[in-house]
Amino acid sequence: MFIQYSMTPEPVTIGPDLPVTEAAAMLSQKSFRHLPVVDEDGRLLAMVTDRDLRSACPSSVLSHDDRAQVLEKVKETRVREIMSTDYVTLHPTSTLDDALLLFKTRSIGALPVVDDQNRVKGIFSLNDMMAAYRRLFGLGEKGSVLVAIEDTEDRPPLGVLVTALERENVVFTRLIRALGEGREPDMLYLRVNTMNIRSVHRIIEQAGFTVHIPVVQP
Incomplete structure:
Protein backbone atom coordinates (compact mmCIF):
# COMPACT_ATOMS: atom_id res chain seq x y z
CA MET A 1 0.00 0.00 0.00
CA ARG A 135 -7.79 -1.39 6.02
CA LEU A 136 -5.03 -3.64 4.69
CA PHE A 137 -5.92 -6.48 7.05
CA GLY A 138 -9.67 -5.86 7.10
CA LEU A 139 -9.95 -5.15 10.81
CA GLY A 140 -13.42 -4.10 11.88
CA GLU A 141 -15.17 -5.11 8.67
CA LYS A 142 -18.72 -6.33 9.29
CA GLY A 143 -18.90 -10.13 9.42
CA SER A 144 -15.14 -10.39 9.02
CA VAL A 145 -13.35 -13.28 10.75
CA LEU A 146 -9.64 -14.15 10.78
CA VAL A 147 -8.82 -17.86 10.49
CA ALA A 148 -5.37 -19.22 11.34
CA ILE A 149 -4.23 -22.19 9.24
CA GLU A 150 -1.06 -24.18 9.94
CA ASP A 151 1.49 -23.66 7.16
CA THR A 152 3.16 -27.06 7.22
CA GLU A 153 5.50 -28.57 4.63
CA ASP A 154 3.00 -31.29 3.72
CA ARG A 155 -0.01 -29.02 3.18
CA PRO A 156 -1.63 -28.92 -0.29
CA PRO A 157 -0.88 -26.02 -2.67
CA LEU A 158 -2.66 -22.77 -1.82
CA GLY A 159 -4.60 -23.03 -5.06
CA VAL A 160 -6.46 -26.00 -3.58
CA LEU A 161 -7.62 -23.85 -0.66
CA VAL A 162 -8.70 -20.99 -2.91
CA THR A 163 -10.61 -23.35 -5.20
CA ALA A 164 -12.39 -24.98 -2.25
CA LEU A 165 -13.46 -21.61 -0.84
CA GLU A 166 -14.69 -20.32 -4.18
CA ARG A 167 -16.56 -23.56 -4.90
CA GLU A 168 -18.48 -23.13 -1.64
CA ASN A 169 -19.02 -19.39 -2.30
CA VAL A 170 -17.01 -18.37 0.75
CA VAL A 171 -16.02 -14.73 0.35
CA PHE A 172 -12.45 -14.13 1.50
CA THR A 173 -10.66 -10.80 1.33
CA ARG A 174 -7.12 -11.55 2.53
CA LEU A 175 -4.78 -14.51 2.48
CA ILE A 176 -1.45 -13.85 4.17
CA ARG A 177 1.49 -16.14 4.73
CA ALA A 178 3.44 -15.38 7.92
CA LEU A 179 6.69 -16.97 9.01
CA GLY A 180 6.65 -17.86 12.69
CA GLU A 181 9.15 -16.62 15.24
CA GLY A 182 10.19 -18.38 18.42
CA ARG A 183 7.34 -20.59 19.63
CA GLU A 184 4.92 -19.33 16.98
CA PRO A 185 4.60 -21.73 14.02
CA ASP A 186 4.40 -20.70 10.37
CA MET A 187 0.84 -19.66 9.58
CA LEU A 188 -1.58 -18.81 6.83
CA TYR A 189 -4.04 -16.12 7.89
CA LEU A 190 -7.31 -16.10 6.00
CA ARG A 191 -9.87 -13.34 6.45
CA VAL A 192 -13.37 -14.39 5.44
CA ASN A 193 -16.78 -12.76 5.51
CA THR A 194 -19.06 -15.27 7.15
CA MET A 195 -21.64 -15.75 9.87
CA ASN A 196 -20.92 -19.49 10.01
CA ILE A 197 -17.29 -19.96 10.95
CA ARG A 198 -17.73 -23.68 11.69
CA SER A 199 -18.73 -24.25 8.08
CA VAL A 200 -15.61 -22.41 6.90
CA HIS A 201 -13.43 -24.53 9.19
CA ARG A 202 -14.98 -27.66 7.71
CA ILE A 203 -14.29 -26.52 4.13
CA ILE A 204 -10.68 -25.72 4.99
CA GLU A 205 -10.07 -29.07 6.65
CA GLN A 206 -11.78 -31.02 3.86
CA ALA A 207 -9.36 -29.32 1.46
CA GLY A 208 -6.48 -30.90 3.39
CA PHE A 209 -5.48 -27.98 5.63
CA THR A 210 -5.39 -27.77 9.42
CA VAL A 211 -7.13 -24.94 11.23
CA HIS A 212 -4.87 -23.79 14.06
CA ILE A 213 -6.48 -23.70 17.49
CA PRO A 214 -3.97 -22.40 20.05
CA VAL A 215 -3.61 -24.42 23.23
CA VAL A 216 -2.96 -22.56 26.47
CA GLN A 217 -0.24 -24.33 28.41
CA PRO A 218 -1.07 -24.98 32.10
Whole structure:
Protein backbone atom coordinates (compact mmCIF):
# COMPACT_ATOMS: atom_id res chain seq x y z
CA MET A 1 0.00 0.00 0.00
CA PHE A 2 1.41 3.36 -1.04
CA ILE A 3 1.64 6.35 1.27
CA GLN A 4 -0.25 8.65 -1.08
CA TYR A 5 -3.43 6.66 -0.43
CA SER A 6 -3.14 6.86 3.36
CA MET A 7 -1.45 10.19 4.14
CA THR A 8 -3.24 13.33 5.27
CA PRO A 9 -3.07 15.49 2.12
CA GLU A 10 -2.48 19.24 2.08
CA PRO A 11 -1.44 19.53 5.73
CA VAL A 12 -1.24 22.82 7.57
CA THR A 13 2.19 24.35 7.03
CA ILE A 14 3.93 27.40 8.46
CA GLY A 15 6.73 29.73 7.45
CA PRO A 16 10.02 30.07 9.34
CA ASP A 17 9.27 33.65 10.41
CA LEU A 18 5.99 32.84 12.16
CA PRO A 19 6.10 33.71 15.88
CA VAL A 20 6.43 30.66 18.10
CA THR A 21 3.35 31.71 20.07
CA GLU A 22 1.21 31.62 16.91
CA ALA A 23 2.53 28.18 15.98
CA ALA A 24 1.73 26.94 19.48
CA ALA A 25 -1.79 28.36 19.22
CA MET A 26 -2.31 26.54 15.91
CA LEU A 27 -1.37 23.20 17.44
CA SER A 28 -3.51 23.75 20.53
CA GLN A 29 -6.55 24.35 18.32
CA LYS A 30 -5.96 21.33 16.08
CA SER A 31 -5.71 17.58 16.57
CA PHE A 32 -2.17 17.22 15.20
CA ARG A 33 1.25 17.64 16.79
CA HIS A 34 3.59 18.29 13.85
CA LEU A 35 3.95 21.30 11.57
CA PRO A 36 6.03 21.28 8.38
CA VAL A 37 7.97 24.51 7.91
CA VAL A 38 8.10 25.53 4.25
CA ASP A 39 9.49 28.30 2.07
CA GLU A 40 7.44 30.51 -0.25
CA ASP A 41 7.30 27.75 -2.87
CA GLY A 42 6.03 25.13 -0.42
CA ARG A 43 9.37 23.33 -0.19
CA LEU A 44 10.15 21.70 3.12
CA LEU A 45 12.68 23.48 5.31
CA ALA A 46 12.17 21.82 8.68
CA MET A 47 9.67 20.34 11.12
CA VAL A 48 8.28 21.74 14.35
CA THR A 49 6.58 19.56 16.94
CA ASP A 50 4.47 20.28 19.99
CA ARG A 51 7.49 19.23 22.06
CA ASP A 52 9.64 21.90 20.40
CA LEU A 53 7.02 24.51 21.17
CA ARG A 54 6.54 23.40 24.76
CA SER A 55 10.29 23.60 25.31
CA ALA A 56 10.28 27.18 24.06
CA CYS A 57 7.50 28.25 26.44
CA PRO A 58 8.12 29.26 30.06
CA SER A 59 7.98 26.54 32.69
CA SER A 60 4.99 26.46 35.01
CA VAL A 61 7.34 26.20 38.01
CA LEU A 62 8.71 29.71 37.43
CA SER A 63 7.54 32.58 39.57
CA HIS A 64 4.91 34.89 38.12
CA ASP A 65 7.45 37.62 37.35
CA ASP A 66 10.01 35.24 35.84
CA ARG A 67 7.34 33.53 33.77
CA ALA A 68 6.09 36.86 32.43
CA GLN A 69 9.64 37.85 31.52
CA VAL A 70 10.29 34.60 29.65
CA LEU A 71 6.91 34.84 27.92
CA GLU A 72 7.78 38.28 26.57
CA LYS A 73 10.97 36.83 25.10
CA VAL A 74 9.05 33.90 23.60
CA LYS A 75 6.70 36.33 21.84
CA GLU A 76 9.72 37.65 19.95
CA THR A 77 10.98 34.16 19.05
CA ARG A 78 10.47 32.95 15.49
CA VAL A 79 9.93 29.39 14.35
CA ARG A 80 13.29 29.33 12.57
CA GLU A 81 15.00 29.57 15.98
CA ILE A 82 13.51 26.31 17.29
CA MET A 83 12.70 24.26 14.17
CA SER A 84 14.48 20.99 13.50
CA THR A 85 16.27 20.51 10.19
CA ASP A 86 17.19 16.93 11.11
CA TYR A 87 14.15 15.41 9.46
CA VAL A 88 13.39 12.42 7.25
CA THR A 89 10.70 12.31 4.60
CA LEU A 90 8.49 9.97 2.67
CA HIS A 91 7.58 10.15 -1.01
CA PRO A 92 3.98 9.62 -2.18
CA THR A 93 5.14 6.33 -3.73
CA SER A 94 6.79 5.14 -0.51
CA THR A 95 5.14 2.12 1.10
CA LEU A 96 3.78 1.36 4.54
CA ASP A 97 6.87 -0.77 5.12
CA ASP A 98 9.10 2.26 4.42
CA ALA A 99 7.16 4.32 6.94
CA LEU A 100 7.14 1.58 9.57
CA LEU A 101 10.93 1.24 9.44
CA LEU A 102 11.41 5.00 9.78
CA PHE A 103 9.00 5.22 12.71
CA LYS A 104 10.90 2.41 14.42
CA THR A 105 14.42 3.74 13.81
CA ARG A 106 13.73 7.44 14.37
CA SER A 107 11.15 7.24 17.19
CA ILE A 108 9.00 9.98 15.68
CA GLY A 109 5.25 10.42 15.48
CA ALA A 110 4.79 11.78 11.96
CA LEU A 111 6.65 12.06 8.67
CA PRO A 112 6.31 14.76 6.01
CA VAL A 113 5.52 13.50 2.51
CA VAL A 114 7.28 15.42 -0.27
CA ASP A 115 7.47 15.19 -4.05
CA ASP A 116 10.61 15.13 -6.20
CA GLN A 117 10.98 18.91 -5.75
CA ASN A 118 10.75 18.61 -1.95
CA ARG A 119 7.32 20.26 -1.93
CA VAL A 120 5.08 19.13 0.90
CA LYS A 121 2.23 16.96 -0.40
CA GLY A 122 1.03 15.49 2.88
CA ILE A 123 1.90 14.21 6.30
CA PHE A 124 1.82 10.61 7.50
CA SER A 125 1.35 9.96 11.21
CA LEU A 126 1.31 6.87 13.40
CA ASN A 127 -2.49 7.16 13.45
CA ASP A 128 -2.51 7.19 9.65
CA MET A 129 -0.36 4.07 9.64
CA MET A 130 -2.64 2.21 12.05
CA ALA A 131 -5.67 3.16 9.96
CA ALA A 132 -3.91 1.96 6.80
CA TYR A 133 -3.03 -1.40 8.36
CA ARG A 134 -6.60 -1.78 9.61
CA ARG A 135 -7.79 -1.39 6.02
CA LEU A 136 -5.03 -3.64 4.69
CA PHE A 137 -5.92 -6.48 7.05
CA GLY A 138 -9.67 -5.86 7.10
CA LEU A 139 -9.95 -5.15 10.81
CA GLY A 140 -13.42 -4.10 11.88
CA GLU A 141 -15.17 -5.11 8.67
CA LYS A 142 -18.72 -6.33 9.29
CA GLY A 143 -18.90 -10.13 9.42
CA SER A 144 -15.14 -10.39 9.02
CA VAL A 145 -13.35 -13.28 10.75
CA LEU A 146 -9.64 -14.15 10.78
CA VAL A 147 -8.82 -17.86 10.49
CA ALA A 148 -5.37 -19.22 11.34
CA ILE A 149 -4.23 -22.19 9.24
CA GLU A 150 -1.06 -24.18 9.94
CA ASP A 151 1.49 -23.66 7.16
CA THR A 152 3.16 -27.06 7.22
CA GLU A 153 5.50 -28.57 4.63
CA ASP A 154 3.00 -31.29 3.72
CA ARG A 155 -0.01 -29.02 3.18
CA PRO A 156 -1.63 -28.92 -0.29
CA PRO A 157 -0.88 -26.02 -2.67
CA LEU A 158 -2.66 -22.77 -1.82
CA GLY A 159 -4.60 -23.03 -5.06
CA VAL A 160 -6.46 -26.00 -3.58
CA LEU A 161 -7.62 -23.85 -0.66
CA VAL A 162 -8.70 -20.99 -2.91
CA THR A 163 -10.61 -23.35 -5.20
CA ALA A 164 -12.39 -24.98 -2.25
CA LEU A 165 -13.46 -21.61 -0.84
CA GLU A 166 -14.69 -20.32 -4.18
CA ARG A 167 -16.56 -23.56 -4.90
CA GLU A 168 -18.48 -23.13 -1.64
CA ASN A 169 -19.02 -19.39 -2.30
CA VAL A 170 -17.01 -18.37 0.75
CA VAL A 171 -16.02 -14.73 0.35
CA PHE A 172 -12.45 -14.13 1.50
CA THR A 173 -10.66 -10.80 1.33
CA ARG A 174 -7.12 -11.55 2.53
CA LEU A 175 -4.78 -14.51 2.48
CA ILE A 176 -1.45 -13.85 4.17
CA ARG A 177 1.49 -16.14 4.73
CA ALA A 178 3.44 -15.38 7.92
CA LEU A 179 6.69 -16.97 9.01
CA GLY A 180 6.65 -17.86 12.69
CA GLU A 181 9.15 -16.62 15.24
CA GLY A 182 10.19 -18.38 18.42
CA ARG A 183 7.34 -20.59 19.63
CA GLU A 184 4.92 -19.33 16.98
CA PRO A 185 4.60 -21.73 14.02
CA ASP A 186 4.40 -20.70 10.37
CA MET A 187 0.84 -19.66 9.58
CA LEU A 188 -1.58 -18.81 6.83
CA TYR A 189 -4.04 -16.12 7.89
CA LEU A 190 -7.31 -16.10 6.00
CA ARG A 191 -9.87 -13.34 6.45
CA VAL A 192 -13.37 -14.39 5.44
CA ASN A 193 -16.78 -12.76 5.51
CA THR A 194 -19.06 -15.27 7.15
CA MET A 195 -21.64 -15.75 9.87
CA ASN A 196 -20.92 -19.49 10.01
CA ILE A 197 -17.29 -19.96 10.95
CA ARG A 198 -17.73 -23.68 11.69
CA SER A 199 -18.73 -24.25 8.08
CA VAL A 200 -15.61 -22.41 6.90
CA HIS A 201 -13.43 -24.53 9.19
CA ARG A 202 -14.98 -27.66 7.71
CA ILE A 203 -14.29 -26.52 4.13
CA ILE A 204 -10.68 -25.72 4.99
CA GLU A 205 -10.07 -29.07 6.65
CA GLN A 206 -11.78 -31.02 3.86
CA ALA A 207 -9.36 -29.32 1.46
CA GLY A 208 -6.48 -30.90 3.39
CA PHE A 209 -5.48 -27.98 5.63
CA THR A 210 -5.39 -27.77 9.42
CA VAL A 211 -7.13 -24.94 11.23
CA HIS A 212 -4.87 -23.79 14.06
CA ILE A 213 -6.48 -23.70 17.49
CA PRO A 214 -3.97 -22.40 20.05
CA VAL A 215 -3.61 -24.42 23.23
CA VAL A 216 -2.96 -22.56 26.47
CA GLN A 217 -0.24 -24.33 28.41
CA PRO A 218 -1.07 -24.98 32.10
